[in-house]
Amino acid sequence: MIRGIRSELFKLRTSPGPWVAAGATLLFTALGIVVVFLVGRGHGQGVQFIAPTSVYRLRRLIGAGFAVGGVWMAAIAGVLCVTGEYRHKVMTTSLLVEPRRWRLLTAKASASLIWGIGLAIVSLLLVGAMGIPLLKTQGGSVSALLDQAGAVLPGFFAAFALLALFGAGLGTLIKNQIAAVVTILAITFIVEPVFDGLLPHVGRWLPFAASAAVAGGLAPPNARIYLLSWWLAAIVLTAWGLIPILIGYFVTFKKDVT
C-alpha cells in the first residue's frame, strides 16, 4: 500500500493540475493575509491597514488560506487526483500496475489527503513569509500570533486534509473532471450559501460548513452558533469523503475500463 501511495504522490508531483491548485492556494492565502489587515473605519469612512490584535483576527491570519477560500483548492486537488486518470486514460496503466482496484483507490484517497495537508503547509509557509513580516511592520505582536497557533493548526490541517478526501470521493463518483470541479464550485458558491441563508441547521451538515467547524476558531463568531462541534464536524466531513468513495467504487471504479 505504501508503494501505491508513493506512486500516487509521484503522479501528483509530475502533473500540472495539483501544482495549479497549490498556486491558487498561495494566491488565496495572500489575499487572506491582506484582508486580515484591513479594518473598516466605520460610518462609510473606508478601511485602514492595521495589525490584528484580537484573538479572532490573529487566528484568521494564521489560517489565512482557509478563511478566504484556499481550502477549496484541497477539494479540487482531490478531484484532480482521481479524475485526471480518466481524462488522460492513465487509468489503464494504473490498473495494469495495481489491478486490485480497492488498493488503487485507497492509495489515491490517501495521496489526496496527504496533498491536502501539503497545501495547508504551503499556505502556512506564505503566512510565515508574508503575514509575519507584515505584522511586524505594522507593529503587531508575533508572540501573540504564535500563542494562537496551537488553537488553530490542528483544525486547519484537518480541514485541508478532509476536504481533499471529499474531493477524491467526488472524483470517484463523477469521473468527468470538469463536471466534478463544477460540482465543487456549485456546492461552494450556490448550494451551501443557499442552505446557510435559508436552512442553517441543515447547511451546517454540508462539507464546507463542516470544514469551518473542524477549523474551529477560524469561522466568524456569529456563524459559530450554527456550526457543529469540531469532533462531530470531523466525523461528518470524513463521511462526506468516504461515502462517495464507497459508492463511487461500486458504481464507477469497478466498472470495465474499455
Place this chain on the structure above:
Amino acid sequence: MDSATGRADAVAIEVSGLNKRFGSIQAVADLDFTVAPGRITGFLGPNGAGKTTTLRILLGLVKATSGTATIGGHRYEDLDRPLHRVGALLESTSFHPARRARDHLRMCSIAASIETSRADEVLDLVGLRDAARRRVGGYSLGMRQRLGLATALLGDPSVLILDEPANGLDPQGIAWLREFLRYLAGEGRTVLVSSHLLAEMSQTVDDVVIIADGRARASGPLASLTSQVRAAMRVRTPEADRLLGVMAAAHWTSRRLAHDLVLVESVTPDQLGPVLARSQIVVYELVNQSTDLESVFLSLTANEPVVQPVTTSPGQPSVTPP
C-alpha cells in the same frame, strides 16, 4: 525472468469458454485458445472482432461475463506484483501528456517495487534515451508506441501482451519491432500480439489465433494454417454464366462472387488458362488466389471459407468454419 539463466519462466496464456456481453452486443463468444511460451502468437481479426476486449479481459480491465482468461494459471488481478510477470501495451494514449517519459516509467516503477534506474534501461532498450526528459504530449505516435513498449518491459516480464504494437511505427520501426519480438520470444517469453497488419504479422508470428464476431475461427502454427488454403483462381469476365457452365462441364468447382466475378477452386493458372482459351471466354482479369496469411484470414473472416475445416488434434491447427 530468471536472471541467472537469462531465460524466461515458461508461462502460458489460456483462454477458456470466454464470453463477454456489452448490453445486447456479444463481443466475445465461447472463445478458447492457448498461447505457448517461447513463441510469438498473432491475435488476428477484423475491426470489432473482439480482440481488444479479449486482451482487456486477460489483463483484468474488463470483467468476463463467463469463462476464464488466465496467465500461468492465474487471473491477472490475482497476480502478485503483476508487472514482474506480464508486460502489456494496450493503447498509445495511456500517458499523461504533461508528464515526462522518464517520470511515467518511474511512476510505474515506484508502484511495482522496481528500481527506478530500470526506467533508464528500458528507455535505452526502445531507443528513447535522448527523449527521456521530454513531455509525452510532444511525442509522435511511434515514440508513444516505443514508450508503451518500454512500460511493458519495465518489470522484465515473462509474458508480453501487445495490442497493435506496430501502429504509428515507420518501416524501420516495424523492422526493429519484428527483431525485438523475435529476441524476446527467443528468451522463452510468451508473446501475444494483436494486429491488423497481416503482411507484417506473417513475417513475425509463429502461431496465429484468428477471431471474427467474437469467436475463434482458427488457431495453430501459421505454416499449418496456410498449407490448408486450397488453390483457387478468380476470373473477372463479362461471360460469367458461360464460364460457370464450362467449369461444370470440366468438373471443376466454381461459384459466382459477383456479377462478373467467378471463383474456380482447386485449379492452377496452367490448368485454367488453356480451358478459357479453348472456350473463347473473354477475360478481363485472372488472379491466382494466394496461399498466404491474408488469404487464410480473409477466408476465415468472410462468409465462405477457403480453408478446409479440420478436426483438432495435438500439433495440428484447429479451424472452425464461420
